[in-house]
Amino acid sequence: MNDLENLRTFILGVDGGGTKTIARLINIDTEEQWQASTGPSSLTNDYNTALRSCQSLIEQLRIQANCLRTEITVVFGLAGAGHIERANEFKRAIPEDYKEVEVYTDAKISLYGANEGNPIAVVSLGTGSVGAALTHEGKEIQIGGWGFNVGDEGSGAKMGVLIVKSILAEIEDFGGVNSLLAQMVVQKIGGDFEAVLPWSTSAKPTDFASLAPLVFELHGKCHLAKSILIEHVRHVESLITKTRANLQLPVVLLGGLSTPTMPFLSTDIKNMLVKEKGNALDGACFLAKKLAQKNLTGYSTYGS
Structure with missing residues (x-):
């Protein structure tokens, strides 16, 4: 068995908003978990603070779990990630030796966390605001989420x-x-x-x-x-x-x-409202697991 086959599989989900950021690292094989939080990480409100917060947080968890970057699939769900240039800049700033890194909006991870990846409409009201829907056909729709300067009504x-x-x-x-x-x-x-x-x-x-x-x-x-x-x-x-x-x-x-x-x-x-089955951090971990499984099997696994 070579070194590559000896590597463990970890997923890391990050939920970053205008007030706080929380991350969870999971060993898929043993189901051990590590969790930590820090301050805000909105890409549009304060990009440099967001980058520093996230880099510090994921490195802190990696050290706690005593694992390698090459063993970790990371999904960031960040406020302001709808700004494509900022999201791409952020992704480039994350060390390249992570197994896989994706940067999504906080709306997307909330969407997948709220109903365990099943069809739902989600409206998030925090420092900012955004709406998102996951249709029965698997299509994702986002409403708002444009940031403080031009959007965020209801926040x-x-x-x-x-x-x-x-x-x-x-x-x-x-x-x-x-x-x-x-x-x-x-x-x-x-x-x-x-x-x-x-x-x-x-x-x-x-x-x-x-x-x-x-x-x-x-x-x-x-x-x-x-x-x-x-x-x-x-x-x-x-x-x-x-x-x-x-x-x-x-x-x-x-x-x-x-x-x-x-x-x-x-x-x-x-009368339209239902209780959520999970939160945005759960959604980030769900998407990270799906991404890790896709890399292992060559196809995407839903609902697992």
Whole structure:
């Protein structure tokens, strides 16, 4: 038996978003697992941070498992990977001696994790937002996922933008902050309403998203929070409707903003929803296993 035949088979799935990145390394033969997490890894929000985070994370897990890069098939599912040039640049920056490396969108890995690779529609609500569907014919469809600058409606970051715009309008109209939400935000970002505009010009998507929990906390006692929540729900329902389209698929809501948003959705939308069977990291591992099996057998294995 030669050295190549002695190599073990590992898969490594990475789920990278605008707030955090989590990775799981699995020995296919023994089913041993190693898992670790780090900060954000959005290719469009901060490419260099994303690359450093992912490189450090996968090397950390490789050392923990005491395995070789040549034994590992890696699938990255990253926010912003819909930007093809950035995704290709990222892939080129990963050491070449891994057995196989693929870079997919975070929407794709969520899609395959949510229903174990079976047909489903998925809407992810986190720092960013994106919709995706896997049809009965095996076709993948993505809606949105264009990033903070031109998309991400229904996300935590865009809710934060709505908050700040509303507060600036309040300051302009009244010469200060009147609403409870505005007072809480001003206190959070610096304690002075004059700090709002300077803060907004340097804030990152994660900073805007950090304001979103205040809307859910205050919607019952603050008119501004309630109006922003109504606008947020409108964007989320539009994304769900566009993603599902005429496919008659059940819908899974994923992401940190999905749970607080769900109670405010219409009855018709709620009736479309089902509980997920897995998460985005599960989907990355599913796709990594499928890729590893394809390399071993020469054809793709689904549903295993």
